[in-house]
Amino acid sequence: MNFGTVGTSWITESFIEAAKDTADMRLAAVYSRSEQKAKQFIEKHGGSNIFTDVEAMAKSKLIDCVYIASPNALHYEHAITFLKHRKHVICEKPMFSNTKELESAYQIAEENGVFLVEAMRNVYMPNLVTLKEKMEKAGQLRNIVFNYAKYSSRYDAVLNGEEPNIFSLQYSGGALVDLGVYPIAAAIFLFGEPEHVSYSPVIIRTGVDGCGTLVLSYSDFMCTIFCSKISTSYNSSEIQGEKGTFTIDDIGSIANISFIDNHTGQKQQIANEHPEKDMFYEIDQIVQMIKTNNKAEYKKRKQLSADVLNITETVRRENGIVYQND
Missing domain, CATH: 3.40.50.720 (NAD(P)-binding Rossmann-like Domain)
Known part of the structure; x- marks a missing residue:
């Protein structure tokens, strides 16, 4: 095409x-x-x-x-x-x-x-599919912690009194919709829709969330998501179960995944690095979906996008983060 x-x-x-x-x-x-x-x-x-x-x-x-x-x-x-x-x-x-x-x-x-x-590149990664297939290794899930925090060079402009698009209500910015959507999409892909959501943001001068903590509540476990564009986290993301824990180096690219057994402490590599051009996977799968007119796959992708947006819109409105487009 x-x-x-x-x-x-x-x-x-x-x-x-x-x-x-x-x-x-x-x-x-x-x-x-x-x-x-x-x-x-x-x-x-x-x-x-x-x-x-x-x-x-x-x-x-x-x-x-x-x-x-x-x-x-x-x-x-x-x-x-x-x-x-x-x-x-x-x-x-x-x-x-x-x-x-x-x-x-x-x-x-x-x-x-x-x-x-x-x-949304991470939900097209083969490693995320592999993780979902091996999820039973962790046993009953109890706690998930997803981190995606990276200091934005554009925040320097905010500190200097400017208002870059990504930190602007007028241009629908903020940490949750820019970075938080990656772990939200991964959570829904892996665990389905949560029963309840809540968000505690740090609102910066421009009126958007510079960082924040989102909690997705499921029937028997919690998923806590921390996202930030005004600080950087060097911690991995984790899926903790009664039998063991998965560690994910980067929830945005899903490059490396390991599993650590709770009883033996043994660490097993589940997935290895992706090529540098990690957008390849989403492009290739989207193009094939279009070429083959795969309506079933299209329906799943539409629903995932709708679920993620419903969460971000709900919690930002609850916290008074109102866009010009609203």
């Missing part, structure tokens, strides 16, 4: 480089509000067509699908533009600001016979 991109940040560059390793994706067009930036971007990554108008790009026959990595608050506007012109949309997480946008966009996708998929 020929694809275009909306957004010229590092995440778009990572997507393009990973797509080069697939047999079915070819970069055909790049959009940027700045013609100069679009030219520089396409010269660096290949392709031959640039656009400075989203509508014109959506109408173009040059592309079959688009990868959207614009600021969070613009995802909905950009996605529906392409969906209405019958282009498949792969949208970087968090796909939308709220469930209202999500439901509307999925309806438009259905009306136009195209796919709308969230790019």
Whole structure:
């Protein structure tokens, strides 16, 4: 499939480089509000067509699908533009600001016979599937702790009195929707929907959560998620059961997983590192889903995205974190 991109940040560059390793994706067009930036971007990554108008790009026959990595608050506007012109949309997480946008966009996708998929890389990792298959080794689950805390270079700008998009209510930012969605998605993938959720955020000057602790309550165990963009954690994530504990080095990439037996203390390697281009897995599986018109898999991916967004929207509203898009 020929694809275009909306957004010229590092995440778009990572997507393009990973797509080069697939047999079915070819970069055909790049959009940027700045013609100069679009030219520089396409010269660096290949392709031959640039656009400075989203509508014109959506109408173009040059592309079959688009990868959207614009600021969070613009995802909905950009996605529906392409969906209405019958282009498949792969949208970087968090796909939308709220469930209202999500439901509307999925309806438009259905009306136009195209796919709308969230790019949430960790739930496409083979290692996460392996972990789920081996979960019984831990026995009865009792406590899960997922960490995803990484100091953002953009927080320096906040400290200097500025308001970068990722720390802005206007652009649907904050730690939970930027980093917290990874462990939330992993938890739902592994354990299903929780019975109850609660969030204790640290609200920074711009009005968004700089960090926070989310608790997902299940019938017989708890899952505690710590996410932060204003500090860094070097701790691994853990799934603790009565028989043993799984350790996960990075809940965002699921690169290395070990299991430690509670009685013997023996440590077993469950999964090894992924290649550097870890976005390859999501791209490859999404493309195959589209090519084969796999509606069953599409339904599962839609539900996962809806479940994650429902949690983030619920807890941020409970804590007075209200976006402009709301």
